[in-house]
Structures are given as C-alpha cells and as structure tokens.
Amino acid sequence: MPNARVLRDIKARNIVNANEILRRAYLYVARNESLSPQVRHQAQLQLNTFGKYTRPTTVKNRCSESGRGRGIISEFAMCRYQFRLKALNREIPGVQKASW
Amino acid sequence: MAAIRPMRLASLTQTRCSIFQTAYNPTSARTGAKYLRARLRGPSMVKYYPQEIDMAAMVRQWPELQLVNHAEEQRLRDVEDRKKRGKGAPKKAKRKEDSRRANRKR
Known part of the structure; x- marks a missing residue:
C-alpha cells in the first residue's frame, strides 16, 4: 500500500x-x-x-518504492537510495555498479 | 546591391507560409495555438506509478472464488489484540460534554 x-x-x-x-x-x-x-x-x-x-x-514525481519526493531518478521513477538498493540487488535490468 | 523593400519580404513570407501550410502571422499576435499543438500529458502521467493489485476490490468482485485478503485479515487481528489490551479507539461521545476534546487540559 x-x-x-x-x-x-x-x-x-x-x-x-x-x-x-x-x-x-x-x-x-x-x-x-x-x-x-x-x-x-x-x-x-x-x-x-x-x-x-x-x-x-x-x-x-515521487519514488514508486518509498514515496520519497526528493532525489528522484526519473528514468527509473525511484529515489536515489531505493535505486541503489535495487541496482545492487540486480533488480534493475541493464544497471550495474561501475568498476574500472 | 539595393536593399530589399519590406513589402517584398512580407510577400515572400506570405508565399512561404502558403507553400508550407503554416499560419501567416506578421504581427506575431498570440493565437493560443500552442495549447492545441502541445501533446496531451495526461496519459503518460497516469502511467507513472506501477499498477498495484487491489486485493479488496478483487474480493468484492468475485465472492464465489473465496479469496483471502491477508493484509486486511492481519489488520483486523491486530485491532482485536489492541482492544484486548485496552488500547482500542475510544467510544464515540454521545453528547458534546462527553467528548475528550471538551475535557482536555489546557
């Protein structure tokens, strides 16, 4: 909810x-x-x-995971923290942690 | 090179407008066309949040399937538990004097 x-x-x-x-x-x-x-x-x-x-x-535009109103990455409709959590869990296709 | 007369330039613009089917508006008057030309933003706005399954509505719609809304059951159980511990919602006041708000210390 x-x-x-x-x-x-x-x-x-x-x-x-x-x-x-x-x-x-x-x-x-x-x-x-x-x-x-x-x-x-x-x-x-x-x-x-x-x-x-x-x-x-x-x-x-609010975070679709947590409802947060700030720090939204609009391409993923998520706030920066939820985006990080999901990206590290590999739940966002095509996104991985940068390493070089 | 002789300067081109403004009238000639205007007629050039007019011809260009008739060829490319654009509105000839030499005085740049506001026609409000931009409100009609702009794309409608509503349809994409509605799609922003992912669709959630409304369990309560499904239970109401198909009573013959005997679906169980676990979240709602849990909530009702929690309310019962709280009532047993004397932490339920207060009784509705019958008269104005009974209301907790009226007896509140200031």
Missing part, C-alpha cells in the same frame, strides 16, 4: 488526465488575442473554476 502522499499524487494524476482536454480548450480561447476580450475573460473565469488538482503542475 503506497503512502498518503503517493495516493494524493495518483489522485491528482487521474484528475489532470480527465480534465486536460477541456482545460486546453479554455486556455486556447483565453489566450487567443484575435477573440473578443469578453469571450476571453469568460474563458479565464471558467479556468478559475477548475479544481486544484486539474492543473498539471500539482503533479509531482
């Missing part, structure tokens, strides 16, 4: 995914200078009604 922060992040990811197309459409209208200011303002007001987790910037 992942920890609460990871659960919250999963929730945010799902909500972002569900609202992305609609948000993009409103963004297009709001940022389009060729449309009338009234229409653009209405679109901006609609954008403001979206929830906190519909914004893609609320999503944070």
